[in-house]
Amino acid sequence: MSEVRSPVESDIMAHYSRAAGHIGLIRLANPPVNALSSAVRHDLCRALERASADTGAKAIVLCGENGLFCGGADILEFSKKTGGPALVPLINAIEAGEKPVVAAIEGVALGGGLEMALGCHYRIAHCQARLGLPEVMLGLLPGAGGTQRLPRLIGFPAALELITTGRHVSAEEALTLGLVDQVTDGDVQEAAVKFAQRVADEPLASRRLSTWKPPCPADLDTLLQGALGRLQSRARGALAPVACVHALQAATLPFAQGIEKEQELMATLFSSPQARAMQYCFFSQRIVGKWSLAGRANWKNTPVRTVHRAAVVGLGTMGRGITVTLVRAGIPTVAMEMDRGQLQAAQQAVTAMLEREATKQKRSLDSYLQLVQFTLERRHLQDVDLVIEAVYEDLALKKRLFSELCAVCRPDAILCTNTSGLDVDVIAGTTRRPEVVVGMHFFAPAHVMKLLEVVRGPRSSPVAVATVVHLGKLLGKVSVVVGNSPGFVGNRLLKPYMEQANFLLEEGATPEQVDGTLEEFGFAMGIFRMSDLSGLDVGWRVRRESGLTGPAVRPEESPRHRLGCRYCPLADLLCERGRLGQKTGQGWYLYEGPEGRKALPDPWLHGFLDEYRRQHALKPRRIDQQEVLERCLYALANEGFRVLEEGVAAGPEDIDTIYVLGYGWPAHMGGPMYHVATVGLSAVLTRLEHFHRAHPDVPQLQPSALLRHLVAQGSPPISKWRELVRVQRSQL
Numbered sequence: 127m128s129e130v131r132s133p134v135e136s137d138i139m140a141h142y143s144r145a146a147g148h149i150g151l152i153r154l155a156n157p158p159v160n161a162l163s164s165a166v167r168h169d170l171c172r173a174l175e176r177a178s179a180d181t182g183a184k185a186i187v188l189c190g191e192n193g194l195f196c197g198g199a200d201i202l203e204f205s206k207k208t209g210g211p212a213l214v215p216l217i218n219a220i221e222a223g224e225k226p227v228v229a230a231i232e233g234v235a236l237g238g239g240l241e242m243a244l245g246c247h248y249r250i251a252h253c254q255a256r257l258g259l260p261e262v263m264l265g266l267l268p269g270a271g272g273t274q275r276l277p278r279l280i281g282f283p284a285a286l287e288l289i290t291t292g293r294h295v296s297a298e299e300a301l302t303l304g305l306v307d308q309v310t311d312g313d314v315q316e317a318a319v320k321f322a323q324r325v326a327d328e329p330l331a332s333r334r335l336s337t338w339k340p341p342c343p344a345d346l347d348t349l350l351q352g353a354l355g356r357l358q359s360r361a362r363g364a365l366a367p368v369a370c371v372h373a374l375q376a377a378t379l380p381f382a383q384g385i386e387k388e389q390e391l392m393a394t395l396f397s398s399p400q401a402r403a404m405q406y407c408f409f410s411q412r413i414v415g416k417w418s419l420a421g422r423a424n425w426k427n428t429p430v431r432t433v434h435r436a437a438v439v440g441l442g443t444m445g446r447g448i449t450v451t452l453v454r455a456g457i458p459t460v461a462m463e464m465d466r467g468q469l470q471a472a473q474q475a476v477t478a479m480l481e482r483e484a485t486k487q488k489r490s491l492d493s494y495l496q497l498v499q500f501t502l503e504r505r506h507l508q509d510v511d512l513v514i515e516a517v518y519e520d521l522a523l524k525k526r527l528f529s530e531l532c533a534v535c536r537p538d539a540i541l542c543t544n545t546s547g548l549d550v551d552v553i554a555g556t557t558r559r560p561e562v563v564v565g566m567h568f569f570a571p572a573h574v575m576k577l578l579e580v581v582r583g584p585r586s587s588p589v590a591v592a593t594v595v596h597l598g599k600l601l602g603k604v605s606v607v608v609g610n611s612p613g614f615v616g617n618r619l620l621k622p623y624m625e626q627a628n629f630l631l632e633e634g635a636t637p638e639q640v641d642g643t644l645e646e647f648g649f650a651m652g653i654f655r656m657s658d659l660s661g662l663d664v665g666w667r668v669r670r671e672s673g674l675t676g677p678a679v680r681p682e683e684s685p686r687h688r689l690g691c692r693y694c695p696l697a698d699l700l701c702e703r704g705r706l707g708q709k710t711g712q713g714w715y716l717y718e719g720p721e722g723r724k725a726l727p728d729p730w731l732h733g734f735l736d737e738y739r740r741q742h743a744l745k746p747r748r749i750d751q752q753e754v755l756e757r758c759l760y761a762l763a764n765e766g767f768r769v770l771e772e773g774v775a776a777g778p779e780d781i782d783t784i785y786v787l788g789y790g791w792p793a794h795m796g797g798p799m800y801h802v803a804t805v806g807l808s809a810v811l812t813r814l815e816h817f818h819r820a821h822p823d824v825p826q827l828q829p830s831a832l833l834r835h836l837v838a839q840g841s842p843p844i845s846k847w848r849e850l851v852r853v854q855r856s857q858l
């Protein structure tokens with residue numbers, strides 16, 4: 127049912143006008159992304175009626191305002207009851223029309239936007255445009271005919287890949303795939319109008335994709351079954367990718383039946399908790415971009431400095447990935463080491479990574495290599511706008527280095543540290559300019575992971591923060607501004623999570639059991655497999671430095687207690703035996719050879735756990751999956767509430783974004799804060815109280831004040847928490 131709308135011209139969201147040479151022009155106008163809201167669909171229907179009734183128009187061009195074709199359905203409307211014409215019949219009507227319709231695609235054509243373009247008879251794209259069906263990232267499938275028209279146009283293998291990954295393609299790739307008919311580097315509307323003039327009298331029947339017979343390869347069943355198998359194991363419980371394959375399978379049926387199947391599958395996804403969680407993730411990633419600091423500075427009112435030239439200091443695991451990320455974004459970069467051997471190894475590794483990138487982007491390797499200068503000499507840092515330090519996680523070393531950087535770099539250069547959790551303000555304190563020092567915490571591998579924690583020290587200036595956030599966006603990262611707390615947000619929450627997992631081993635669980643439960647929940651990797659991958663020595667070094675283990679521990683202290691709290695020394699004991707994880711072939715699991723990646727259950731470890739429990743008179747018990755999940759995940763989220771209480775993160779969306787993008791939390795489960803909100807805060811509080819009663823020497827299980835406060839407030843929805851937790855002493 128279409129709604130009643132004001133006839134005021136400026137309110138109209140799809141304008142009809144006449145372009146040169148008997149061409150009708152329909153222009154979508156719904157900033158910022160011309161999303162197909164109910165109002166847009168309503169006006170588009172009217173505009174199409176006008177265009178087809180206009181006897182002076184022989185063909186129609188469909189385009190969008192503000193340099194952008196269409197970002198798809200209005201995601202905000204998914205959670206509301208809205209009217210307006212449905213998209214499927216609207217697209218069918220475009221396709222069935224008697225006049226050729228040419229889609230003029232610039233900016234993006236995504237989701238419903240691309241499906242609408244597939245309903246048009248021709249598609250012309252600007253060379254900078256991106257096209258895609260990213261619905262799977264929102265827990266959906268392309269439910270406006272996309273799963274039926276796309277394979278008919280570009281074939282099953284390509285359609286399968288695009289729809290199940292949600293990947294955007296460039297205009298050039300779209301042309302190669304046959305997704306668009308022409309690419310232009312000029313004005314796309316002008317090109318589309320000329321194109322429309324040329325095809326105005328061409329017969330239309332063969333341009334209607336719904337009438338095409340899909341090009342079925344002989345091995346289609348094998349292709350689809352193979353994809354199903356891979357997705358089922360990789361998607362870890364996510365429904366959408368699997369539903370996408372089923373919908374594509376239906377494209378072998380006559381079009382109307384295929385659409386029916388697509389709608390049926392879409393209806394199931396549309397109302398699923400997974401889709402709600404993934405749409406929450408989408409909006410969370412936009413919310414975190416709107417940072418504000420304790421004063422008045424925020425994302426809108428703070429100027430950013432342009433980074434013309436950057437430097438990376440320390441070219442180990444992280445420095446190499448960060449260098450690639452900067453170069454890939456076109457930023458000239460000085461890559462500096464102190465060790466000649468490491469410099470050579472880094473140069474080789476960075477070149478190899480850039481070579482892969484050059485092949486992917488169809489660019490010359492030289493165009494990348496000319497942007498990077500490898501050096502051992504500090505003087506090459508003197509004219510850079512921003513430095514990213516990635517030397518060993520050693521506070522004394524970092525302090526020394528920052529005081530040297532302060533001496534060698536320009537006074538306005540921004541000095542960033544990639545520390546995983548050291549005090550950014552202590553590092554800043556060794557410079558004469560603490561205001562230019564900011565934490566820039568990348569995640570490994572730095573050229574792949576999308577997350578960047580931007581750590582605002584108490585003295586970091588708003589301009590320095592704004593510049594780093596802006597640089598993050600140029601590098602393709604999602605930046606989350608956080609306060610300067612030990613471990614910041616991500617690693618801080620990891621501690622109670624890991625501790626619970628270790629305690630569960632003491633009580634009778636095995637690493638396989640804990641990881642299996644977490645992976646079934648949807649994590650890409652269980653906590654023990656993840657520790658083996660990162661190296662057990664990382665946490666060991668931190669625990670030694672903080673006096674939890676090693677020579678600083680007083681002999682009279684019990685091995686299972688530190689500073690009055692329960693402590694589990696199992697990870698320390700493994701490190702003392704040289705079991706550091708994948709890199710040594712043994713950790714919580716066994717790996718075949720030093721290069722082995724597959725985690726195998728280790729009988730030695732099981733015997734070791736038995737012996738440990740015997741030594742400490744711990745009676746193993748049967749631990750069920752629910753307890754594993756509740757203890758690990760509620761302890762993690764409980765720390766999340768503390769982070770909010772202390773103003774270290776601005777809202778639950780920040781924490782959830784960090785966990786989804788940086789720690790393998792499944793997007794279809796929203797993130798730790800979203801998860802506990804979905805379970806119900808009151809239920810989570812009750813369970814934490816229960817666990818804390820059973821383990822009074824584990825402070826992380828003691829429910830946080832904020833959790834209690836929210837429950838006392840009647841458990842408001844997560845969208846309200848940001849306002850409620852606005853604290854007096856924000857660390858941002």
Ligand SMILES: CC(C)(COP(=O)(O)OP(=O)(O)OC[C@H]1O[C@@H](n2cnc3c(N)ncnc32)[C@H](O)[C@@H]1OP(=O)(O)O)[C@@H](O)C(=O)NCCC(=O)NCCSC(=O)CC(=O)CCCCCCCCCCCCC(=O)O
Pocket residue numbers: 158159161197198199200201202213234236237238239260261264266267268269270392393396397409412413
């Ligand atoms: C477009 C982008 C690439 C732009 O990126 P960038 O420039 O970086 O800007 P952003 O900061 O990301 O965005 C700016 C601004 O825009 C907002 N926004 C972006 N896209 C949308 C959107 N699609 N809808 C709403 N709002 C959007 C964004 O939030 C920002 O807002 P601000 O923060 O307030 O400033 C990038 O934004 C991007 O990638 N966008 C998402 C693109 C996408 O995923 N599109 C697909 C959407 S889903 C879709 O199209 C599906 C369909 O069309 C299918 C429709 C069929 C529906 C049939 C339903 C049948 C089911 C029936 C069942 C009924 C059951 C029942 O009721 O019981």
Ligand SMILES: NC(=O)C1=CN([C@@H]2O[C@H](COP(=O)(O)OP(=O)(O)OC[C@H]3O[C@@H](n4cnc5c(N)ncnc54)[C@H](O)[C@@H]3O)[C@@H](O)[C@H]2O)C=CC1
Pocket residue numbers: 439440441442443444445462463464465468515516517518519520523527544545546547567568569570660
């Ligand atoms: N490895 C990881 O997964 C992550 C590490 N980090 C952080 O990134 C930083 C670097 O870690 P990694 O890359 O793993 O270390 P790494 O040990 O792989 O590399 C450190 C490099 O720094 C060089 N170096 C040391 N002192 C130097 C100096 N004064 N000048 C120039 N180069 C110097 C070393 O030669 C070495 O090549 C650490 O602070 C770490 O906590 C952050 C996120 C993830």
